[in-house]
Amino acid sequence: DVKVTQSSRYLVKRTGEKVFLECVQDMDHENMFWYRQDPGLGLRLIYFSYDVKMKEKGDIPEGYSVSREKKERFSLILESASTNQTSMYLCASSPPRATDTQYFGPGTRLTVL
Amino acid sequence: AQSVTQLGSHVSVSEGALVLLRCNYSSSVPPYLFWYVQYPNQGLQLLLKYTSAATLVKGINGFEAEFKKSETSFHLTKPSAHMSDAAEYFCAVSDWNNDMRFGAGTRLTVKP
Numbered sequence: 763d764v765k766v767t768q769s770s771r772y773l774v775k776r777t778g779e780k781v782f783l784e785c786v787q788d789m790d791h792e793n794m795f796w797y798r799q800d801p802g803l804g805l806r807l808i809y810f811s812y813d814v815k816m817k818e819k820g821d822i823p824e825g826y827s828v829s830r831e832k833k834e835r836f837s838l839i840l841e842s843a844s845t846n847q848t849s850m851y852l853c854a855s856s857p858p859r860a861t862d863t864q865y866f867g868p869g870t871r872l873t874v875l
Numbered sequence: 876a877q878s879v880t881q882l883g884s885h886v887s888v889s890e891g892a893l894v895l896l897r898c899n900y901s902s903s904v905p906p907y908l909f910w911y912v913q914y915p916n917q918g919l920q921l922l923l924k925y926t927s928a929a930t931l932v933k934g935i936n937g938f939e940a941e942f943k944k945s946e947t948s949f950h951l952t953k954p955s956a957h958m959s960d961a962a963e964y965f966c967a968v969s970d971w972n973n974d975m976r977f978g979a980g981t982r983l984t985v986k987p
Contacts, residue, residue, distance in 0.1 A: 766918070793973065802884065804965060805919075805977040812973075852918055860973045861907050861926040866918030 765789070766867035768853050774873045781840040783870050785853030791865075792858040794836035796820075796828060799850040799869070811836055812858065843874045877902035877968045881978035889986045894938075894953040896981050898966030901947065908949040909967040909975075910940055919965060925949060936960070961985045 769784035787794065793812050797805040797820075807820030809828040817828050825847060829837045836855075840847055850871050854864040882897040900906055907926050911919040923934025930942040936959075940951045949966060963982045969975040 797977075802979055804979040807975070810973075854919075858973075860969050860971050860975075861924070863909075863921045863924065864919075864975065866911075866920065868916070868918045 766853060766855055766865050768851075768867040768870050770870050771868060772871050772873075774875065775840075775843050776875050777844060779840075779843050779874075781843050781872065781874075783838040783840075783851055783853075783872070785836045785838070785855075785867055786834055787836075787855035787865070788834065789855065789865070790833065791855035792833075793856045793862075793864075794830065795854040795856075795864065796826075796836065796838045797852045797854065798822065799852055805852065808838065840872075843872075845874050848872060848874045876974070876976070877904075877906060877970055878976050879966045879968045879978040881964075881966050881981050883981055884979065885982045885984065887984040887986060888956045890958055891955050894951070894956045894960065894983065896951040896964050896966075896983065898940075898949045898951065898978060899947050900949060900966075900968045902968055902970065904970050907969040908940075908942060909969065910934065910938070910949075910951050911965045911967060911977075913963045913965065913980075915962070922951070922964075956983075956985045958985050958987065 795810040796808040811830045827839045853867040856862045856864040909924045910922040925942045933939045966978040
């Protein structure tokens, strides 16, 4: 079974803190994704990576950065957390083709106070 | 850019009744279409996908969807709802460039 794990299920941070969300996949997938899930808005892509050290901006990259130093690990960084970044964050991985399924982690619910 | 619209943010059915969750897509190129399900406190998992082969696609847990190009639709159905089907369902469209777009989601409630 494909497994995508995220470092925390729940996280509470204060405004202005630097926040790291970690994602690890065990299936040697080329692609990795970070989404934000908000009620009524579905999933919105923040960043994705199609190879080590490669990244592409998604629809809502402002206030976020990413790092992919190893194929299995994709990190999302909130440089200075703000209350409007309170959300559910989902990581996913997939093989390279557009027809391939994305496999999701369980999510991290981040609250910024 | 492609997009999907899910009609109805909440759908409620009785156990044993037909489940119909609606999804319409917009795409300037032949689309790849997906339905994902999210159970409480879990990530999304694939129910089924259309990738330009058969237009009627069967998925897990008795769900199926039909790709109708003339109606730009990819509605999800299940003949008989079960209590365990209660979840949130997301339709998604992708193109050859791996640019996947999700709908806003439909929360399915199943009444006993």
